Structures are given as C-alpha cells and as structure tokens.
Amino acid sequence: MDTYWYLKIYLNDQLALGVLWRQLARRTQRSNRDTPLGDALARVATGIAEDVETFRSIMRQAGIRPSRMKPGAAVAAERLGRLKLNGHLAGYSPLSRFTELEMLTMGIEGKKQLWTTLRDLAGLATQLPDVDFDQLIERAAAQKAELEPHCVRAGREIFTSSRTT
Template sequence: MSDYLAIYLRDQHALGVTWRALARRARDHNKGSGLGEALAQVADGIAEDVRTFEDIMRRLGVRPSRVKVALAAAAERTGRLKRNGRWVSYSPLSRFLELEALAMGIEGKKILWHTLGELAGLRDRLPDTDFDELLGRAARQRQTLEPFRREAGLEAFAAKA
C-alpha cells in the first residue's frame, strides 16, 4: 500500500471523527424537534460510517493518527468561538452553519467513498465492502438534512440580530 494512501486515510479519519462530533452536537442543540430527529438519524449514520472507515483502515493495516484526530477536534471546537449574532446562546445562524458544515462533510464523504473504491482500488481489494451502499447512505443523509438546511438558512438570513 502506498504511503500516500495511508496519509489520506489518516487525514480523512480525523475529518470523519470531527463530522461525527459536529452531528452529535447539532443533534443535542435541536432535541425535541423534527430537525433533532433528523439529526439523530444522520448522527447515527455518520457514526456508522466512521466505524466502517476504521474497519477499512484496520484491514489495510493503517492505524489512526491520534495527533490528527486531536488537531481536528481542536479546530472544530475553536470554530465554535466565531460570532453567531449572539454572545452566549445558540442562534439561527448557529443552526444554519452546523447544517451547512454537515452538508459539506456529507458531500465530501461521497467523494471519499468514490475515491477509495475507484481511485485507490479498494473496491477490488475489499470486495465485501459495499461502496455503492456507502455512497447511497451518504446521499440519503444529505437528502434528510437538505430541507432543514434550507429552512434554517431562510430563518437565519431573515432574522433580525
């Protein structure tokens, strides 16, 4: 296996752990609503994707990088410090930015599964990994969030600070 693939896997793993944390945080901020239920479903799916990814890494003999995971987690936490139109509370902009970031992460995950299956040749090396199902799951996650992302954007940009 190429050193480049191992580096790529470690980088993508750190990002996946970050998206998982973001999905869980967004879920917790929106409990008791339709969005909260959708985020719970997506957060569970992202957690399953991370487990699948870790299994792929294990089977290829690539260990996750604790340093990269820690740096990605720190970057995600630092990102929370940005202004959201309110000093200490969750705002409509906070909700939109979380959903927007999750949408970008899911789109990136679709690219990731394609890259691993096709460009890195893992579809042949790991024939029991269903890359088509992983791509489909990412598409379903995106479809689940899209109406809420759109609604949150309309609310955030129509809101008065």
C-alpha cells in the same frame, strides 16, 4: 514516495474529518433536540458514527494504522469552532443552526466523494470485496437529502428575516 504512503496520509486525514463531522453532528443534534431537526440529526449523527467505524475497519483491512494525533486535533478544532461569532453574545443562535447544517451537508458530500475515490481511484473495491462502497455512497446521499431541507429552512429563516429588519 510510494502509493501506500500517500494512501496512509489520505486515509488518516479523512478519518480526522470524519471524527470532526461526527462531533459536529452530535453537538448540533443536542442543540436541536426535541424538534424534527433534532430527530433528523440524531439519525444522521448515528450514521456518521457508523461511517467512522466502517472507515476505521477499512483502514485496518488495508493495513493502515489510524493516527491518534489527527482525530484528536479534529475534536479540538470542533470545540474551538464553538467560539465563532454567531450573532448572540451567549448561546445558540439561528446562524449557528444554519452554519452547522451547511457544514454538515458539505462534509457529507465530501464523504460521498471519499467513498467514490476509495472505490474507483484507490482500487479498494477489489482489495476489500466485503466493503459495499455503493451502499456507503447511497447512505451518504440519503444523509445529505435528510439534512438539506432543514438547512434551506434555517437559511431562509435568518436571511429572509434579516432583510426585513
């Protein structure tokens, strides 16, 4: 197998993850609208959607056609994830909020690593000089920093109250 083959697989897998995080961010934002968390999530969801489009552009510039199947499977997986147990028979729970925020912050950290990998290991910084990988890395760090305090607060709310009951 050549390098291009591996890069094609890697980029398509990462695109699917980006679509999954975008969907999760949008759903979590809708569940928390009209709150400070909802406002933060709206900004982060917009940034993640922009990152997905930037990623698609990088794939085009690298000559790699995006898979249709993998992003579709990611959307289906996100929808199936809604069926997980959350401590309530129906509806959104504090545990839902915490796990979704935790998953989003992990995904954003993974995206930061992705941009670093593409820049440093895949050599795309020299192949695609118009792509500002440093700015993408900084944007991922800012997205994570925006969500982390909300994630900590959500975790404290459920785990502190669960110890007293």
